[in-house]
């Protein structure tokens with residue numbers, strides 16, 4: 001019997017110099033069946049059960065995507081970082097990595113081992129309640145950004161848990177709905193970020209989704225977990241269920257698929273059920289071991305058995321973390337519209353500002369569901385603006401008639417049917433009261449700047465022409481108020497670009513074609529008589545159709561801008577859009593060759609010049625178009641980007657490399673990635689709809 005601390009220390013698995021696989025073997029070989037089973041499910045809401053006899057402590061997990069979550073047992077005050085959509089809007093991978101490092105330190109500081117983040121589901125519908133928690137509609141940007149976060153967090157020996165695997169793109173009916181999606185769409189759109197986070201980022205954990213994927217629940221999806229994640233992508237970490245996601249699943253199927261940990265409590269992994277399964281020969285102890293060894297591996301990676309002195313140091317709410325939060329906010333906020341350069345505000349002529357709108361002084365950290373953060377502090381937009389205006393001796397008022405400029409802080413919040421987990425939004429429009437406020441104010445004073453505080457696209461058709469400037473400020477974290485003020489007055493030149501298309505109206509969006517493609521469709525205006533089979537308001541859940549247990553991704557790969565491009569629909573603001581207070585010129589596009597073969601790389605270069613008179617940053621975007629192909633392909637696909645900081649007049653050369661990976665598509669017939677010989681176009685732009693340079697080359701087989 002291993003009992004005393006003294007003797008435990010001498011056991012081989014405790015030796016940090018021993019190869020990790022040997023440590024796992026050794027520990028696994030000492031566990032009794034009962035102990036193994038106890039490790040397969042949670043103890044408290046976010047912990048695993050300890051095995052005291054062998055000195056295995058609880059493995060502790062915490063939410064969530066923009067800061068250490070408040071959990072239910074956890075009252076520490078933490079750094080509130082900008083939400084994922086805002087961070088992704090920076091298009092700055094270094095910042096995502098720094099965010100990851102800071103997040104890892106925050107997790108360590110409270111003695112936890114893994115963060116239930118990043119959330120990397122594709123933003124398929126603008127109404128998804130968790131759009132703010134997810135990164136983007138584009139698989140390439142999603143993958144690059146996810147890898148940066150994963151690497152950052154894990155450099156602190158804290159695990160990431162990429163979620164929610166897979167095709168969990170709406171909250172509506174999330175516990176039951178079956179996502180009906182083609183293999184090609186999975187491979188080209190929904191998998192890439194998960195794949196890259198595993199293959200390039202070595203993510204230590206994956207959270208299985210609530211929903212079914214083509215009929216089978218995520219937790220027991222053999223093809224998804226065992227065949228794809230584990231066998232094809234070489235995942236070495238463990239799969240954890242989303243909390244209570246096993247409720248409709250079966251023990252044997254979960255074990256065989258490769259679900260290691262059932263959270264928060266045992267249902268399918270109850271002692272009795274596992275023992276029965278073993279006795280009946282439904283699965284073997286070896287299969288159980290294979291699942292468990294993955295959790296033990298992550299425990300070793302996170303240093304649970306190592307001398308705490310040898311592990312990275314944790315810290316929270318440090319000046320460095322604050323700085324990272326502020327930089328992300330400053331670079332993630334997007335200037336959507338700026339007629340007649342009303343922005344930045346000029347303190348020599350602006351002496352009085354009217355501040356209106358429901359989001360001026362609203363704190364946002366503690367809301368939205370599992371991602372909520374009990375923030376150490378949060379500078380609201382009003383607080384940030386007030387401090388700045390005090391410095392500049394500008395007066396703030398509530399009366400638009402008496403002001404030089406009016407700032408309306410509009411948008412959404414984390415309330416019911418807004419940006420929030422477990423529910424989707426009902427409409428694309430802003431709340432009616434806000435539209436009224438904007439329109440009525442415009443009659444009194446046309447110098448309006450609308451600052452949107454929200455985490456998902458809103459329609460603006462009703463009011464956009466009545467305001468000269470619009471800023472998308474998202475939920476930009478603890479420093480949001482300071483960042484917004486810096487942008488309004490030009491201390492910071494905006495450089496954020498939309499990671500998601502803003503549609504003019506809901507029915508323009510690929511998910512909102514009809515009731516099949518989004519069963520919770522709430523576009524009353526486009527709903528035809530007879531479409532609404534049943535409408536029942538029940539505890540806030542609106543149930544519409546009699547077939548809403550399935551959502552059909554009929555649009556296939558045409559998600560986001562791919563859909564708008566293909567169908568020639570003009571978006572309100574396109575993917576990749578974002579204005580600056582300066583201008584950039586794109587010149588001298590050069591391709592290293594006019595053709596490439598398999599395994600060869602094409603180098604694409606161009607010069608970018610800051611042609612205005614303010615320092616600023618531009619996100620240069622590279623899109624590829626397959627001109628000749630036997631199957632239908634998108635008009636363009638993002639395959640490279642670079643954020644360049646330039647002083648006025650400064651020019652810099654930007655280079656991209658393109659090879660087979662960037663040119664290929666998923667061929668369902670051969671179940672493999674493929675490039676067909678023929679012409680390809682290189683499109684370099686400032687947004688997906690603002691292409692500045694074009695080139696062409698040929699792929700030769």
Ligand code: BGC
Pocket residue numbers: 063064116163242243370
């Ligand atoms: C959410 C997850 C979260 C988990 C634990 C679930 O409801 O879907 O994203 O990590 O709860 O709080």
